[in-house]
Amino acid sequence: MATVERARLWHFHGGIVMAHHKRLCTTEPIRAAALPGTLYVPLSQHEGQPAEPLVTAGDRVLKGQPIGAAGGWLSAPVHAPSSGKVRAVEDHAVPHPSGLPAPCIVIDTDGEDRWGEHAGIDWHSAEPETIRERLFESGVVGLGGATFPSHVKLTPGDDGPVHTLIVNGAECEPYIACDEMLMRERADDIVLGARVLQRACGATDILIAIEDLRPEIRESMERAVHADGGTDLKLALVPTVYPEGGEKQLIQVLTGLEVPAGGLPLDLGLVCMNVATAVAAYRAAEHGEPLISRIVSVTGQGIREPCNFEALIGTPLSELAAQAGGYGENVTRLIAGGPLMGFALASDQVPVTKATNCVLALRDEQVRRPQPQMPCIRCMECVRVCPAQLLPQQLYWHAEAHEFEKSRDLGLFDCIECGCCAMVCPSQIPLVDYYRFAKSELRAAEADRHRADHARRRHEARQARLARQEAEREQRLRKKKEALERRPRGDRQSEIRAAVARARAKKRDPGPD
Amino acid sequence: MKFSLAGAPHLPASRTVGEVMRDVIYALVPGILAYAWFFGIGVLVQILIAALAGLGFEYAMLRLRGRPVQPFLGDCSVLITAVLLALCLPPLMPWWATVLGMFFAVVVAKHLYGGLGHNLFNPAMVGYVVLLIAFPAQFTQWLPPRGLAESGLGATGALQAIFTGALPGGFHWDAVTQATPLDLIKTQTALNHTIPEIRQNPLFGDFGGRGWEWIANFYALGGVWLLWRRVISWRIPVAMIGSVILLSTPFWLMAPDVHPFPAQHVFSGGLVLGAFFVATDPVSASTTPRGRLIYAAGIGVLTLVIRRWGGYPDGVAFAVLLMNMAVPLIDTYTAPRIYGHPK
Numbered sequence: 001m002a003t004v005e006r007a008r009l010w011h012f013h014g015g016i017v018m019a020h021h022k023r024l025c026t027t028e029p030i031r032a033a034a035l036p037g038t039l040y041v042p043l044s045q046h047e048g049q050p051a052e053p054l055v056t057a058g059d060r061v062l063k064g065q066p067i068g069a070a071g072g073w074l075s076a077p078v079h080a081p082s083s084g085k086v087r088a089v090e091d092h093a094v095p096h097p098s099g100l101p102a103p104c105i106v107i108d109t110d111g112e113d114r115w116g117e118h119a120g121i122d123w124h125s126a127e128p129e130t131i132r133e134r135l136f137e138s139g140v141v142g143l144g145g146a147t148f149p150s151h152v153k154l155t156p157g158d159d160g161p162v163h164t165l166i167v168n169g170a171e172c173e174p175y176i177a178c179d180e181m182l183m184r185e186r187a188d189d190i191v192l193g194a195r196v197l198q199r200a201c202g203a204t205d206i207l208i209a210i211e212d213l214r215p216e217i218r219e220s221m222e223r224a225v226h227a228d229g230g231t232d233l234k235l236a237l238v239p240t241v242y243p244e245g246g247e248k249q250l251i252q253v254l255t256g257l258e259v260p261a262g263g264l265p266l267d268l269g270l271v272c273m274n275v276a277t278a279v280a281a282y283r284a285a286e287h288g289e290p291l292i293s294r295i296v297s298v299t300g301q302g303i304r305e306p307c308n309f310e311a312l313i314g315t316p317l318s319e320l321a322a323q324a325g326g327y328g329e330n331v332t333r334l335i336a337g338g339p340l341m342g343f344a345l346a347s348d349q350v351p352v353t354k355a356t357n358c359v360l361a362l363r364d365e366q367v368r369r370p371q372p373q374m375p376c377i378r379c380m381e382c383v384r385v386c387p388a389q390l391l392p393q394q395l396y397w398h399a400e401a402h403e404f405e406k407s408r409d410l411g412l413f414d415c416i417e418c419g420c421c422a423m424v425c426p427s428q429i430p431l432v433d434y435y436r437f438a439k440s441e442l443r444a445a446e447a448d449r450h451r452a453d454h455a456r457r458r459h460e461a462r463q464a465r466l467a468r469q470e471a472e473r474e475q476r477l478r479k480k481k482e483a484l485e486r487r488p489r490g491d492r493q494s495e496i497r498a499a500v501a502r503a504r505a506k507k508r509d510p511g512p513d
Numbered sequence: 514m515k516f517s518l519a520g521a522p523h524l525p526a527s528r529t530v531g532e533v534m535r536d537v538i539y540a541l542v543p544g545i546l547a548y549a550w551f552f553g554i555g556v557l558v559q560i561l562i563a564a565l566a567g568l569g570f571e572y573a574m575l576r577l578r579g580r581p582v583q584p585f586l587g588d589c590s591v592l593i594t595a596v597l598l599a600l601c602l603p604p605l606m607p608w609w610a611t612v613l614g615m616f617f618a619v620v621v622a623k624h625l626y627g628g629l630g631h632n633l634f635n636p637a638m639v640g641y642v643v644l645l646i647a648f649p650a651q652f653t654q655w656l657p658p659r660g661l662a663e664s665g666l667g668a669t670g671a672l673q674a675i676f677t678g679a680l681p682g683g684f685h686w687d688a689v690t691q692a693t694p695l696d697l698i699k700t701q702t703a704l705n706h707t708i709p710e711i712r713q714n715p716l717f718g719d720f721g722g723r724g725w726e727w728i729a730n731f732y733a734l735g736g737v738w739l740l741w742r743r744v745i746s747w748r749i750p751v752a753m754i755g756s757v758i759l760l761s762t763p764f765w766l767m768a769p770d771v772h773p774f775p776a777q778h779v780f781s782g783g784l785v786l787g788a789f790f791v792a793t794d795p796v797s798a799s800t801t802p803r804g805r806l807i808y809a810a811g812i813g814v815l816t817l818v819i820r821r822w823g824g825y826p827d828g829v830a831f832a833v834l835l836m837n838m839a840v841p842l843i844d845t846y847t848a849p850r851i852y853g854h855p856k
Contacts, residue, residue, distance in 0.1 A: 013852070099518075174524075248852060261853040318514075327514065334516040339523045346518055360523075367517075368525045372584050375630030377530055379795040380746070383802065388852040393800055394844075411851040423522045426530045427630075430520050 010256040012249040014385040015241040016420050022177045025299035025306035030181050032310050033323060039081050039107045039314030040351040041067065042094045046141040047148045048074030053105060059086045062116030064290050067105050076139045076149045079290040081312035084109035095336040095350045097343040118288035123196050131200040131285060138284035139291045144168060144274035145337065147355045150281065154201040154271060163269040165203035166254060167194045167278055169210040170238055170245040173338030176358040178295040179275050181308045183210060183217045186279060187224035193278030196285045201271045206233045209250055213240040242340065243418040247272045249387050261414055296352055298324040302331035302361030311352045317359050318348040333367045335360040340419040374427035382421035382431065388414045392421040396431050399438040407438045534589040536744045540735030541596055541790065547731040548600065551658045551724035555604025555671045562608050563595035566615040574624040590629055594618050597637035597791060601783060603655050605674040610648055614640035634837045635797045638830040654690040658724025661715055694722030695782045695826035698773060707770035721780030729785035736789025745793040748802065749809040753788040754779055756813030782827035784816065797837045804847035811836045
């Protein structure tokens with residue numbers, strides 16, 4: 001067993017070192033959240049197509065039973081987090097930046113928490129495809145926040161095999177500590193999960209990246225890696241800098257390589273999975289348990305007893321907050337996620353989803369004051385911290401002027417939206433909001449162009465068809481004319497006479513019709 | 514329970530524009546005090562005049578442009594412009610000339626270009642250059658440093674000179690004022706005197722001008738503090754001073770009689786002030802890491818060229834304005850390679 005030390009690593013550009021506030025919620029072990037009376041399970045908790053409901057109001061469901069079928073290849077099914085009765089399939093508030101409600105399956109739990117049939121597979125000898133199929137059926141998606149369906153990510157591309165599986169334990173955003181607690185308490189499951197994922201993608205090596213922040217993480221992970229004993233499994237200690245946990249940045253730190261623009265880690269022969277995803281993969285493969293729960297940090301100075309819960313998907317955040325002692329004084333901001341990339345929630349009446357790694361309650365004096373945005377003074381702080389080495393002030397300049405193409409030419413789509421630039425901006429410009437706006441405008445324009453192109457192609461095809469038909473007709477006429485002209489003149493005179501005679505005969509005798 | 518909504522990031526910014534600007538003003542304090550120590554209180558009066566005029570013009574322009582007054586006056590950027598302009602002017606500059614300089618700095622160079630963040634040229638340098646070209650006579654009237662042919666003008670005399678344009682009875686402009694060391698170099702080398710001969714003049718100190726070199730040291734002290742506070746980055750001061758040293762050294766080695774030695778260049782005129790406080794003005798400087806090196810090195814080279822071959826004894830202000838014009842071009846060609854793009 002070998003631990004790769006910091007000195008052997010590369011580094012990424014920019015980033016911010018800041019107060020992490022993780023100790024707030026890591027003083028006590030992971031708590032199991034109480035079974036809620038009602039679960040609100042959103043049908044869209046992942047990147048890609050939403051799931052299609054498989055149940056209707058009144059149906060009885062068992063724990064782990066599929067209640068929503070995947071809407072396609074880039075999609076994931078959803079499962080009943082506990083046993084009970086489906087109350088409705090209807091729109092309900094969900095944690096989403098838009099604040100709009102979305103289709104959910106509402107389950108009144110019966111308190112028995114009775115499992116449906118489920119069984120593991122022999123993943124040690126199963127084909128990679130079988131394992132990926134199992135992960136797909138179990139609704140396993142990336143639990144680091146992106147919720148990208150894991151079976152898609154683990155499918156090797158055409159450009160060559162996967163050589164290294166990177167297991168991402170770098171949880172760099174302040175306050176969030178769900179992965180930390182998982183690594184401290186369930187390190188063996190993470191390593192076993194890494195083995196499942198390794199088999200699923202065919203990687204020859206595994207690199208588990210953990211932050212050097214805390215000795216407890218290192219101790220438990222080293223113990224688990226040691227217990228595994230494989231020489232193809234290594235642990236790397238990475239420095240704690242935001243946004244180190246970003247896939248592209250972690251790959252750069254571990255390998256010195258950059259994911260090509262517009263490409264995937266697969267292009268480098270790499271697959272990067274979060275530690276919690278590894279545990280979900282292990283449970284799905286070993287026990288046949290679908291992804292119906294996750295660890296959620298309920299933390300912040302606005303929570304009386306910050307802690308980490310293992311909560312069922314669909315549990316209302318209000319119940320988690322209540323079990324964490326409730327809100328303290330002067331709480332004004334509730335955030336799904338961390339303080340840099342998370343989004344504000346208007347209400348805590350929204351459920352835990354597969355993406356909910358953290359519920360952060362901040363006090364009034366902690367949050368950014370609403371104040372007038374000042375003009376950009378081109379101070380270059382954003383350039384200093386940008387991990388993608390962009391010129392954020394130039395992207396902003398053109399986005400604000402609605403010159404989206406210029407923003408794109410300057411690398412708008414290379415922006416990972418980590419929020420470093422907005423965090424350090426002395427003019428308090430919400431830079432990432434500008435970039436998202438510019439990106440959506442460009443995507444809309446692209447879609448418009450696509451539609452217009454399609455219509456134009458159809459129009460051109462029709463014009464070409466009409467022209468072709470016209471040309472064919474003319475050619476036919478010309479051939480006929482030429483055939484006529486090729487005949488001797490006398491012939492034509494006699495033909496005319498014959499035709500006149502025929503016409504006269506016809507006139508005299510109109511015939512049967 | 515209801516919660517407030519706002520976009521990320523949710524935590525407060527590390528610092529605001531106003532805090533950045535105030536840091537720059539604090540960093541100028543040692544240099545200002547040294548200036549007042551060596552050349553009398555004239556400079557403080559000039560700063561006061563420029564600041565009041567600047568605030569007035571800023572207020573008027575904000576009102577005219579329909580912009581909120583409080584946040585923009587509170588950002589203190591106009592005070593930096595005022596201090597920098599005042600530090601460039603002779604201590605006995607008539608008050609109306611200083612006000613005129615601030616007019617060009619704030620109204621023309623800043624607000625007519627779109628206000629804070631949009632000005633192509635450094636406002637203080639625009640104000641200074643307008644005055645330098647319009648009133649060349651006033652720019653020959655500098656005071657001798659402390660410890661050298663004291664003029665005996667005193668504070669009241671200085672005030673009278675600034676506000677009435679006339680010296681108290683018994684004083685004559687020729688007797689009271691002095692050329693700057695750079696003026697001397699300019700005029701004397703034209704008369705075929707060698708640099709070592711010129712430096713015999715008591716106006717010269719160990720490196721640059723007497724008094725001036727100490728003021729430059731205190732500017733540098735403030736500049737280092739700004740570096741430590743990460744208000745400015747090392748690139749511009751290092752590239753600007755470095756290019757001056759690199760370019761002046763071979764000339765000095767080849768012909769020490771005609772070309773001043775590098776330290777003389779660095780510690781004379783506005784070079785140190787320019788390197789830490791003028792060229793580092795973020796709005797009018799290049800915004801790419803490599804671009805800032807090129808931009809600042811360009812200022813250093815142009816300064817030397819103007820000092821040696823130009824019509825003015827010092828060239829920092831002209832060099833800054835010329836390089837300001839080149840910034841869009843520099844930025845276009847020095848954008849860093851984006852993550853994941855081909856090397």
